[in-house]
Amino acid sequence: xxxxxxxxxxxxxxxxxxxxxxxxxxxxxxxxxxxxxxxxxxxxxxxxxxxxxxxxxxxxxxxxxxxxxxxxxxxxxxxxxxxxxxxxxxxxxxxxxxx
Amino acid sequence: xxxxxxxxxxxxxxxxxxxxxxxxxxxxxxxxxxxxxxxxxxxxxxxxxxxxxxxxxxxxxxxxxxxxxxxxxxxxxxxxxxxxxxxxxxxxxxxxxxxxxxxxxxxxxxxxxxxxxxxxxxxxxxxxxxxxxxxxxxxxxxxxxxxxxxxxxxxxxxxxxxxxxxxxxxxxxxxxxxxxxxxxxxxxxxxxxxxxxxxxxxxxxxxxxxxxxxxxxxxxxxxxxxxxxxxxxxxxxxxxxxxxxxxxxxxxxxxxxxxxxxxxxxxxxxxxxxxxxxxxxxxxxxxxxxxxxxxxxxxxxxxxxxxxxxxxxxxxxxxxxxxxxxxxxxxxxxxxxxxxxxxxxxxxxxxxxxxxxxxxxxxxxxxxxxxxxxxxxxxxxxxxxxxxxxxxxxxxxxxxxxxxxxxxxxxxxxxxxxxxxxxxxxxxxxxxxxxxxxxxxxxxxxxxxxxxxxxxxxxxxxxxxxxxxxxxxxxxxxxxxxxxxxxxxxxxxxxxxxxxxxxxxxxxxxxxxxxxxxxxxxxxxxxxxxxxx
Numbered sequence: 001x002x003x004x005x006x007x008x009x010x011x012x013x014x015x016x017x018x019x020x021x022x023x024x025x026x027x028x029x030x031x032x033x034x035x036x037x038x039x040x041x042x043x044x045x046x047x048x049x050x051x052x053x054x055x056x057x058x059x060x061x062x063x064x065x066x067x068x069x070x071x072x073x074x075x076x077x078x079x080x081x082x083x084x085x086x087x088x089x090x091x092x093x094x095x096x097x098x099x
Numbered sequence: 100x101x102x103x104x105x106x107x108x109x110x111x112x113x114x115x116x117x118x119x120x121x122x123x124x125x126x127x128x129x130x131x132x133x134x135x136x137x138x139x140x141x142x143x144x145x146x147x148x149x150x151x152x153x154x155x156x157x158x159x160x161x162x163x164x165x166x167x168x169x170x171x172x173x174x175x176x177x178x179x180x181x182x183x184x185x186x187x188x189x190x191x192x193x194x195x196x197x198x199x200x201x202x203x204x205x206x207x208x209x210x211x212x213x214x215x216x217x218x219x220x221x222x223x224x225x226x227x228x229x230x231x232x233x234x235x236x237x238x239x240x241x242x243x244x245x246x247x248x249x250x251x252x253x254x255x256x257x258x259x260x261x262x263x264x265x266x267x268x269x270x271x272x273x274x275x276x277x278x279x280x281x282x283x284x285x286x287x288x289x290x291x292x293x294x295x296x297x298x299x300x301x302x303x304x305x306x307x308x309x310x311x312x313x314x315x316x317x318x319x320x321x322x323x324x325x326x327x328x329x330x331x332x333x334x335x336x337x338x339x340x341x342x343x344x345x346x347x348x349x350x351x352x353x354x355x356x357x358x359x360x361x362x363x364x365x366x367x368x369x370x371x372x373x374x375x376x377x378x379x380x381x382x383x384x385x386x387x388x389x390x391x392x393x394x395x396x397x398x399x400x401x402x403x404x405x406x407x408x409x410x411x412x413x414x415x416x417x418x419x420x421x422x423x424x425x426x427x428x429x430x431x432x433x434x435x436x437x438x439x440x441x442x443x444x445x446x447x448x449x450x451x452x453x454x455x456x457x458x459x460x461x462x463x464x465x466x467x468x469x470x471x472x473x474x475x476x477x478x479x480x481x482x483x484x485x486x487x488x489x490x491x492x493x494x495x496x497x498x499x500x501x502x503x504x505x506x507x508x509x510x511x512x513x514x515x516x517x518x519x520x521x522x523x524x525x526x527x528x529x530x531x532x533x534x535x536x537x538x539x540x541x542x543x544x545x546x547x548x549x550x551x552x553x554x555x556x557x558x559x560x561x562x563x564x565x566x567x568x569x570x571x572x573x574x575x576x577x578x579x580x581x582x583x584x585x586x587x588x589x590x591x592x593x594x595x596x597x598x599x600x601x602x603x604x605x606x607x608x609x610x611x612x613x614x615x616x617x618x619x620x621x622x623x624x625x626x627x628x629x630x631x632x
Binding site for chain 2 (some may be wrong): 007014017018021027030031034037038040041044045047048051052053056057060063064067070071074075077078079081082084085086091094096097098
């Protein structure tokens with residue numbers, strides 16, 4: 001099986017994540033879609049490491065995982081605080097700031 | 100032969116086969132300013148853990164200000180001892196060259212002003228930050244905490260972490276390091292946006308919007324990095340440039356990677372069509388945080404854009420330049436036209452920052468020595484004007500917080516001629532009137548763009564400046580030629596912190612307007628260094 005299929009799969013996952021961010025309403029789901037995008041990138045990195053025959057891509061995937069974990073901590077804290085205030089995690093309800 | 104000896108021999112045999120990894124050379128003197136900032140941020144976290152609540156504020160303020168001064172001194176000492184082009188250290192990952200040192204100096208001084216605004220407790224009793232972020236807005240406990248004098252002092256270490264990230268960001272020669280730095284600078288900013296003492300709903304909403312859009316943009320940045328890694332088998336800027344200079348590799352990977360990478364960078368710099376978060380976040384965040392974000396993030400983001408475009412994509416500039424022309428034009432037009440319709444002063448400055456980002460992009464895509472030094476100068480000048488402007492915005496208040504609606508600013512000159520005078524001067528600097536730093540900044544950037552053959556872009560930029568000048572002057576007219584309403588806002592007398600921050604910004608805006616040669620020389624002292632040896 002050629003590694004190119006993995007690149008296509010990761011591009012597909014990235015697109016699903018990006019579309020999810022744009023169309024989903026719940027802040028948690030939007031955030032999970034961002035995580036899906038980051039993991040699609042990990043798949044790309046690992047595949048390119050395989051194609052190019054180096055280890056850099058695999059090491060980079062670890063860095064991305066650490067960053068994603070840190071982002072979860074900050075992101076869930078922010079989403080929790082707004083959920084406690086509004087009793088809703090819908091991004092459509094956060095509409096005080098506009099124009 | 101005992102078991103131990105056997106184990107020893109086999110271990111020795113194993114070690115003999117392993118080639119030792121050469122530890123990279125680290126030039127500690129060069130990266131000392133960055134180490135001081137990041138180290139002090141960790142110390143600040145320890146202060147939060149071990150000091151009693153009532154002592155934290157004074158310790159944190161002292162630590163933060165001393166850190167900025169110390170890092171600045173380390174920078175000056177390094178500059179004095181090393182007049183040459185600069186060094187590439189940490190195995191080629193960080194490059195402490197002249198532009199990086201200029202950006203570091205700019206960031207440190209701007210952060211000093213912003214930290215003074217953050218630490219101020221005279222304008223708003225207790226400071227602009229919430230005393231318990233976990234208390235739900237609108238409850239009895241929330242009213243109690245609004246009256247209490249404490250604040251979440253975590254803001255100070257968060258500021259230092261963000262600053263450390265910015266310093267790494269504009270010095271990194273490696274896209275992975277750049278991504279990590281991008282996150283280190285962004286994550287603290289997301290949190291700081293949500294910590295306002297008053298109007299907490301707006302503040303939390305700003306934090307959520309900034310976080311979701313910021314994470315979305317950094318995913319794009321990262322996918323760009325991954326595709327460029329696939330293209331060049333390396334994430335070093337120099338390697339990507341060499342790979343792009345002449346090969347038969349897939350151009351699709353190169354241009355898709357470049358596009359995604361640049362989208363992430365332009366988002367952080369709040370340029371053009373990627374500006375959607377800017378007005379909301381600038382309006383909702385506590386004003387000192389807005390000042391920090393508007394000045395320092397822009398400096399770091401454009402430092403990164405300049406470095407990436409010069410370092411990795413100079414050879415392919417014919418392919419992408421047209422696209423960035425379009426982006427710059429869109430950014431200038433959006434900033435200037437939408438700025439006209441704003442009724443909130445913070446939102447208006449946010450749209451002005453989108454327009455300024457367009458002007459900065461004009462200088463960044465020139466890719467000449469003049470373009471580089473002009474953009475660096477513009478960043479410094481714009482940063483100081485913005486910090487001072489937000490300092491003034493924090494002074495004009497009603498009983499329930501800052502009076503940011505423009506109608507409340509009517510007749511301000513009759514109540515407080517000095518504040519209105521200073522704000523008028525700052526608005527004229529943003530508009531680019533002569534005798535202010537804004538004029539010199541625009542002049543050097545546009546003349547660099549003209550020399551590089553971008554005359555149509557300069558014409559659009561001049562038109563956009565003219566349109567933008569209209570909405571700055573509208574505020575001036577409102578302050579001087581309208582009658583103040585009886586229940587209008589009061590102008591607080593600033594304490595020493597805010598006073599110093601506003602004075603610093605205003606004086607530098609004026610000095611750079613009449614005597615820019617010194618800073619222009621410094622900005623033009625040398626180009627980027629990318630060598631990986």
